[in-house]
Each structure stands twice: as structure tokens, then as C-alpha cells.
Amino acid sequence: MKELVKEKVESAIREIYGEELIGVVERASFEKPKKKEYGDFATNVAFLLAKELRQKPFSIANELLEKLKLMEEFEKVEVAGGGFINFFFSQNFYVEILKKVLHEDFYLSDTGKGERVLLEYVSANPTGPLHVGHGRGAVVGDVLYRVMKLTGYKPEREFYINDAGRQIKLLGVSIYARMKELSGEEYPFPEDGYRGEYIVEVAKKLLELKPDILSLPEEEAVEIAAQFGKEELLKEIQKDLRDLKVEFDIWFSEKSLYEKGEVEKVLKLLEEKGLTYPKDGALWLKTTQFGDDKDRVVRRSNGEYTYFASDIAYHYDKIERGYDRAVDVWGADHHGYIPRVKAAIQALGKEPDWLEVVLIQLVKLFKNGEEVKMSKRAGNFVTLRWLMDEVGVDAVRFFFLLKRHDTPLDFDIDLALSTKNENPVYYVQYAHARLCSILDKAKERGFSPSEENLELLSSEEERELIAGCYSLKYELELVAKRREPHRLTYYLIDLASKLHRFYNKHRVIDEENRELSSARLALIEAVRKTINLGLDILNVAAPRRM
RNA sequence: GGGCCCGUAGCUCAGCUGGAUAGAGCAACGGACUUCUAAUCCGUAGGUCGGAGGUUCGAAUCCUCCCGGGCCCGCCA
Numbered sequence: 001m002k003e004l005v006k007e008k009v010e011s012a013i014r015e016i017y018g019e020e021l022i023g024v025v026e027r028a029s030f031e032k033p034k035k036k037e038y039g040d041f042a043t044n045v046a047f048l049l050a051k052e053l054r055q056k057p058f059s060i061a062n063e064l065l066e067k068l069k070l071m072e073e074f075e076k077v078e079v080a081g082g083g084f085i086n087f088f089f090s091q092n093f094y095v096e097i098l099k100k101v102l103h104e105d106f107y108l109s110d111t112g113k114g115e116r117v118l119l120e121y122v123s124a125n126p127t128g129p130l131h132v133g134h135g136r137g138a139v140v141g142d143v144l145y146r147v148m149k150l151t152g153y154k155p156e157r158e159f160y161i162n163d164a165g166r167q168i169k170l171l172g173v174s175i176y177a178r179m180k181e182l183s184g185e186e187y188p189f190p191e192d193g194y195r196g197e198y199i200v201e202v203a204k205k206l207l208e209l210k211p212d213i214l215s216l217p218e219e220e221a222v223e224i225a226a227q228f229g230k231e232e233l234l235k236e237i238q239k240d241l242r243d244l245k246v247e248f249d250i251w252f253s254e255k256s257l258y259e260k261g262e263v264e265k266v267l268k269l270l271e272e273k274g275l276t277y278p279k280d281g282a283l284w285l286k287t288t289q290f291g292d293d294k295d296r297v298v299r300r301s302n303g304e305y306t307y308f309a310s311d312i313a314y315h316y317d318k319i320e321r322g323y324d325r326a327v328d329v330w331g332a333d334h335h336g337y338i339p340r341v342k343a344a345i346q347a348l349g350k351e352p353d354w355l356e357v358v359l360i361q362l363v364k365l366f367k368n369g370e371e372v373k374m375s376k377r378a379g380n381f382v383t384l385r386w387l388m389d390e391v392g393v394d395a396v397r398f399f400f401l402l403k404r405h406d407t408p409l410d411f412d413i414d415l416a417l418s419t420k421n422e423n424p425v426y427y428v429q430y431a432h433a434r435l436c437s438i439l440d441k442a443k444e445r446g447f448s449p450s451e452e453n454l455e456l457l458s459s460e461e462e463r464e465l466i467a468g469c470y471s472l473k474y475e476l477e478l479v480a481k482r483r484e485p486h487r488l489t490y491y492l493i494d495l496a497s498k499l500h501r502f503y504n505k506h507r508v509i510d511e512e513n514r515e516l517s518s519a520r521l522a523l524i525e526a527v528r529k530t531i532n533l534g535l536d537i538l539n540v541a542a543p544r545r546m
Numbered sequence: 547g548g549g550c551c552c553g554u555a556g557c558u559c560a561g562c563u564g565g566a567u568a569g570a571g572c573a574a575c576g577g578a579c580u581u582c583u584a585a586u587c588c589g590u591a592g593g594u595c596g597g598a599g600g601u602u603c604g605a606a607u608c609c610u611c612c613c614g615g616g617c618c619c620g621c622c623a
Binding site: 027029031033038042044047050057080081082083084125162165166167192280281282283284293294296297298299300301302304306307308311332333334335336337338339359361362402403404406407408410412415418419420422423424426427429430431433434437438439440441442445486490493494497500501503504505507508509510524545546 | 548549550551552558559560563564565566570571572578581582583584585586587588603604616617618619620621622623
């Protein structure tokens with residue numbers, strides 16, 4: 001709808017003021033006003049044109065009005081508030097929109113213009129189970145991907161496996177220590193080792209598989225434990241993600257960067273550009289040249305590469321793979337890391353904006369009004385698995401998108417289990433079930449949807465529903481452009497609310513008025529299709545009955 | 547000390563690339579089921595949008611300062 005009004009205004013401006021002022025349309029607002037007296041849509045273009053033309057907004061608005069009045073999509077156009085232009089859509093226009101919703105893939109768009117975007121999310125270390133924060137990032141990334149697919153982008157999904165470096169060694173030592181304990185030997189547990197009980201389980205499993213492992217030289221045994229643990233835990237992570245309905249196209253191994261010499265290669269490249277220097281026995285990257293607070297170490301004085309070094313190689317690899325843009329989903333505690341990675345990207349010759357970072361804020365769980373504390377089994381955090389078992393996947397996915405990704409989320413477990421209207425998942429699902437029920441009931445009684453008399457759908461509630469369905473297209477564009485998947489849940493709650501309001505005021509199946517009934521059934525089908533679509537994109541169930 | 551995020555109704559939060567009288571849910575109060583699902587709806591009440599300046603036709607939204615809360619500042623990942 002927005003595009004349409006925009007288009008019409010553009011053509012009016014073109015006729016009156018000429019091509020050169022078309023640009024203001026992009027900056028102008030086109031919105032549904034809060035007050036219905038102000039029409040179905042309103043714009044402030046006249047104010048913006050006033051600045052350019054140095055004339056009064058009011059007179060400019062009136063000039064535009066003369067042209068806009070004549071267009072058949074509008075029943076009425078008026079100027080108010082000193083220069084706002086208010087549009088009232090004609091009934092025919094609503095009919096056309098409704099038909100589009102019914103027959104076309106109206107929600108698709110080409111906003112992305114074919115941009116190849118690499119979405120990287122979760123990327124948890126294979127040293128333990130996923131926690132709820134990972135889950136939130138997973139859902140944000142996953143839904144973003146699904147929406148981008150529908151809005152003209154070419155996204156790909158990637159999980160970066162941190163299977164190299166210190167934390168994997170530590171994992172090996174932790175498992176080794178537990179195996180020693182299990183076989184009754186005294187062995188000091190490493191200072192920063194992984195203390196979660198899951199380590200004990202991995203240790204048990206490895207002992208069963210390789211009973212003689214403890215008779216091997218310690219170094220060798222630790223290495224085996226590290227590899228085994230990494231694989232086991234990665235499998236667990238993959239299972240959690242599958243159950244959360246989150247998928248990936250590429251599993252990218254950090255280790256492979258070392259094995260293929262990519263880390264050395266990229267550091268050499270940076271060295272050739274004169275962007276590295278040795279100091280105190282370490283190798284530093286001049287990130288301050290690109291806006292970072294201080295230079296950063298890429299190779300420690302003991303010869304080991306830092307995590308940053310492999311991350312540079314990783315992003316270099318992304319650049320080499322030819323993506324137009326990379327979007328990384330990170331935990332908000334990593335935000336201090338952004339300037340140095342962006343600096344590295346510039347050092348590699350790309351614009352800093354080539355990389356976008358979506359930050360995921362903390363998730364806190366509440367049950368019976370109290371915060372759910374860390375479980376011993378997991379180490380020191382609540383696992384995603386526990387939460388999924390507790391409230392189900394649909395609730396997890398939906399609730400993770402109830403707040404913008406960078407604001408902290410308090411996850412109310414009691415609410416997620418509630419079957420009342422206060423639970424937004426049920427609220428939306430109930431709307432869907434209700435729509436299905438009406439359609440079933442109508443069929444039983446010999447009614448069927450028809451597009452013969454759609455002009456009868458002229459009440460405020462019906463128009464709201466028609467416009468509401470169609471705006472899915474616009475919402476998806478916003479989700480993709482602004483990387484804000486939470487908008488989709490809000491949209492669905494809003495559409496469900498419009499449906500419930502309609503339902504309580506109007507009767508669909510009416511023996512006295514079969515024509516209106518048939519038209520309303522068409523509307524019901526359109527709303528059902530739209531809610532179903534929205535839930536599908538979220539990958540949340542749309543039950544026919546509840 | 548430096549940097550980032552946040553402060554909107556009693557509570558949880560939308561709205562923030564400037565637009566008309568600031569929204570929703572929960573909680574409170576009052577209503578609506580012989581009818582297509584009451585897992586729903588309608589109404590009432592509730593606000594100096596943390597504070598003070600500034601930019602302008604117009605500010606919750608942009609700028610500056612202040613107050614309050616969170617997070618980050620490693621040759622960790």
C-alpha cells in the first residue's frame with residue numbers, strides 16, 4: 001500500500017514540479033495515521049517540498065491534491081494540519097488488494113536486489129551444550145535468513161566452529177581429568193577447566209570406547225580426549241539446533257584455516273601492506289589506523305596465534321568467497337570486539353560496513369516469579385535443551401522474538417506455558433484455529449468463499465484486515481532491511497488482534513445474507529493464509545484446531 | 547578513566563532514518579457467551595516519554611550536558 005501511495009504522489013510531483021524533486025519522496029513519511037479521521041494513509045511530502053521550493057506547505061499540498069483527487073484508487077484526498085495529505089482508499093482498491101492476497105505471492109519483494117549475504121550465527125564453542133543465549137541468536141539468525149530469502153536477497157547460513165586453540169586443549173584436559181577420577185585415580189582438575197557434568201558423561205563414553213586410553217602417554221590421551229570431546233559436543237549442539245528447527249548451509253571449521261595455512265597467508269598479506277609490526281616478541285596489527293582504540297596482538301610472544309588472527313583469516317575467507325555483505329550474530333558481551341574486526345576488514349581493503357554485527361542481549365529465565373538459576377549439569381548456565389523441554393519449540397522460537405535482539409530478554413516460563421490470551425503464541429495460533437474452524441463450519445453448512453461481492457467488505461474492521469494482510473509484504477521488507485526479525489511476531493499479534501476484533505463484531509456465516517457471507521469467507525481465507533504464512537516463516541506451528 | 551547499549555503507564559515492553567491528541571499486553575475496575583472456538587472482545591482508569599538546554603513549522607525520535615542502570619575495555623576465546 002505504501003509503495004502504491006508513494007508511486008501516485010511521485011507521479012503528481014513529476015507532473016507539477018518536474019523530475020528533479022522526485023527525490024524528496026524517498027525522505028517523506030507515508031504512514032497510516034493514528035486517527036482514522038486522517039484517512040487510511042497520510043504523507044508529509046508537502047513539508048519537505050516546502051523547504052526545497054520555499055513555499056508554504058499548505059499551498060503545495062493543495063496543488064498536489066488537484067492531481068491526486070483524480071486517481072481512482074482514492075475515494076477522497078484532503079489536506080489537513082497545515083500540509084499533511086490524507087488519503088482515503090476507495091472500496092475498489094481494497095477489493096483489488098484482497099484479490100492479490102488471495103491469488104498472488106503478494107509478500108515477496110525484491111528489496112534485497114539479489115545481494116549475496118553471508119549470515120553467521122550461533123558459532124558456539126564445541127566445548128559444551130548450547131545455552132539459552134545461543135538459542136536466541138540461533139532463532140534471530142534463522143528467521144532473518146528465512147525473511148531475506150523472501151525479500152530478494154541471496155542469503156547463506158554459516159556456523160563457525162571454534163575447533164582450534166586453547167579451549168579445545170582445555171576440553172581435552174578436562175575430559176582426561178574426569179577419566180582419571182572415574183577410574184579412581186587422583187588427578188588435579190585444571191584451573192579453568194570445564195566443570196559441567198556433561199564432561200563426566202563424555203569421559204565415561206570415551207572410557208567405554210577406549211578402555212586402555214589411560215595407559216597411553218598423557219599428551220596423546222589428552223589429544224584423543226580433545227578430539228573426541230569436540231566431536232561429541234558438536235553432535236550435541238547440532239542435535240539441539242535441529243530440534244530448534246535451525247539449519248545451516250555451511251559448517252566452517254576454524255581449524256581448517258590453520259591446516260590450509262590461511263592464517264599465515266592473511267598475516268603475510270597484512271605484513272606486506274605494512275600493517276603489522278613486532279613488539280615485545282609478539283606480532284601486532286595496526287588496527288588503530290582504522291579507528292580501533294589500540295593495536296592488537298595477532299601472534300603471541302610464545303608463537304601461538306590469537307583468536308583474533310584466525311578471525312581475520314576467517315573474514316578474509318568470507319571476502320574471498322565473494323559475498324556482498326557479511327552479517328555476524330554475536331552475543332552482546334562481544335561488542336567491544338567489533339571495532340577491531342571492522343579494522344581488520346578495512347586493512348583487508350573492504351569498507352567497514354561490509355560487515356554488520358547483530359548483537360544478541362542476555363536472556364534471563366523466570367519461573368514462579370523467580371529467576372531460574374544455572375544448572376549443575378550444564379556447567380554454569382541454563383541449557384537451551386532444558387528450555388525446549390520445558391516450554392516446547394514453538395514457544396521458544398516465538399518468545400525469543402518478542403523483544404528487539406539488542407535488548408535484554410526476560411523469558412517468562414509460566415507465560416509460555418499459559419493457555420490464556422496473555423500468551424502471545426496461543427493468541428496468534430488461536431486466531432489461526434478460529435479461522436480454520438469458521439471455514440470448516442461454513443463448508444458443513446453449504447457456504448463457500450466467493451469473490452463476487454467483495455465490495456461488501458466495507459466496514460472498518462474488514463478494511464483493517466485487508467490492509468493488515470497486505471502489509472505483511474512491507475513488514476518482511478523491514479525485517480530484512482533492518483535485520484529486526486522481532487517485527488514479525490509483533491505483526492502477527494497485531495493481525496490476530498484485528499481478526500479477533502472483527503470476529504466479535506461481525507458474523508461470517510449468516511443464512512440471511514449469503515452474499516455477504518461468501519465475501520467474508522474469502523476474507524477469512526485471506527487472513528488464514530496470511531497468518532499461516534507468518535507462522536511458517538517463524539517456523540512455528542499453525543494448528544487447525546486447539 | 548575510555549567506549550557501547552538502555553531509561554516510555556503500577557509491571558513487561560513496542561514506537562526512535564522528526565510529523566497530527568504517545569501505543570500494546572499484563573495487573574485494576576466495569577461489561578459481552580441459546581450464535582462461526584469466551585484460549586476472544588468492548589469499555590474505564592493510568593504518562594511532565596529520566597532531567598535540562600539546543601536544532602525547527604514540528605522532538606519520545608536528532609545534537610550537547612547531567613542523573614540513573616547494564617555491558618565491554620587481556621599476548622583469553
